[in-house]
Amino acid sequence: xxxxxxxxxxxxxxxxxxxxxxxxxxxxxxxxxxxxxxxxxxxxxxxxxxxxxxxxxxxxxxxxxxxxxxxxxxxxxxxxxxxxxxxxxxxxxxxxxxxxxxxxxxxxxxxxxxxxxxxxxxxxxxxxxxxxxxxxxxxxxxxxxxxxxx
Amino acid sequence: xxxxxxxxxxxxxxxxxxxxxxxxxxxxxxxxxxxxxxxxxxxxxxxxxxxxxxxxxxxxxxxxxxxxxxxxxxxxxxxxxxxxxxxxxxxxxxxxxxxxxxxxxxxxxxxxxxxxxxxxxxxxxxxxxxxxxxxxxxxxxxxxxxxxxx
Numbered sequence: 596x597x598x599x600x601x602x603x604x605x606x607x608x609x610x611x612x613x614x615x616x617x618x619x620x621x622x623x624x625x626x627x628x629x630x631x632x633x634x635x636x637x638x639x640x641x642x643x644x645x646x647x648x649x650x651x652x653x654x655x656x657x658x659x660x661x662x663x664x665x666x667x668x669x670x671x672x673x674x675x676x677x678x679x680x681x682x683x684x685x686x687x688x689x690x691x692x693x694x695x696x697x698x699x700x701x702x703x704x705x706x707x708x709x710x711x712x713x714x715x716x717x718x719x720x721x722x723x724x725x726x727x728x729x730x731x732x733x734x735x736x737x738x739x740x741x742x743x744x745x
Numbered sequence: 746x747x748x749x750x751x752x753x754x755x756x757x758x759x760x761x762x763x764x765x766x767x768x769x770x771x772x773x774x775x776x777x778x779x780x781x782x783x784x785x786x787x788x789x790x791x792x793x794x795x796x797x798x799x800x801x802x803x804x805x806x807x808x809x810x811x812x813x814x815x816x817x818x819x820x821x822x823x824x825x826x827x828x829x830x831x832x833x834x835x836x837x838x839x840x841x842x843x844x845x846x847x848x849x850x851x852x853x854x855x856x857x858x859x860x861x862x863x864x865x866x867x868x869x870x871x872x873x874x875x876x877x878x879x880x881x882x883x884x885x886x887x888x889x890x891x892x893x894x895x
Contacts, residue, residue, distance in 0.1 A: 649820045650811050651843035652802070661800050670799045685867045686843060689836025693801035714864035717835045
């Protein structure tokens with residue numbers, strides 16, 4: 596597949612992750628959404644639910660990993676791609692590392708809690724990481740959320 | 746409380762975490778157990794269930810965090826202590842960081858996947874970390890498990 600087709604596909608799938616993030620926003624959760632795609636099929640969709648569930652582990656990516664593994668009937672997600680609107684945190688990057696997922700696409704970076712600063716080796720050594728897909732939309736939603744709470 | 750009383754209490758509670766690890770061993774799971782104590786009461790007990798649940802996120806600590814938050818009715822665990830038989834991994838350390846738990850007691854270190862090597866700043870900056878409680882028992886159980894699978 597050409598680089599152009601890759602980007603087109605990534606933009607396509609990131610919209611679904613962004614839809615999840617918007618749903619989180621409506622529910623007054625930090626607006627982050629994630630989906631997992633396997634063989635051109637969305638096998639998991641999730642958004643942050645830490646407030647509703649009173650559970651710090653209920654990040655979008657964590658739920659998506661659990662849903663995808665359930666769907667596939669096995670715990671490893673080698674052949675899948677995760678799309679997430681914001682750079683994963685340390686916890687989620689650690690979980691993605693365990694899952695052996697090899698492709699991760701995110702929207703905007705997270706300066707304060709992103710894995711890249713605090714646990715750069717958390718992901719699988721062969722994982723392919725792409726950042727900046729629909730960056731502005733993903734970031735704008737986060738900024739709006741935090742601005743309203745100030 | 747004196748340092749001696751602290752150690753005595755830590756040894757007491759670590760036995761419950763070790764019991765959980767032994768249960769994991771019986772279930773052919775990597776034998777790691779965790780408990781969370783709040784005001785001298787065990788509010789969560791869990792052991793690794795990654796095989797049974799086909800879920801890389803089902804580490805003992807992750808489950809214990811979710812159970813404890815449910816028990817307390819809130820997502821922050823500031824006043825609690827986590828006891829875990831093996832040093833937490835990146836994912837679990839990230840989750841413990843989010844939970845704002847301030848005291849973590851573990852048995853043996855994990856050279857290969859322990860948070861200390863890969864994400865030393867994952868935990869809350871004010872967290873108090875104590876390693877080496879019942880170290881031999883915790884380590885021996887892990888070594889036995891992996892030896893049997895070689």
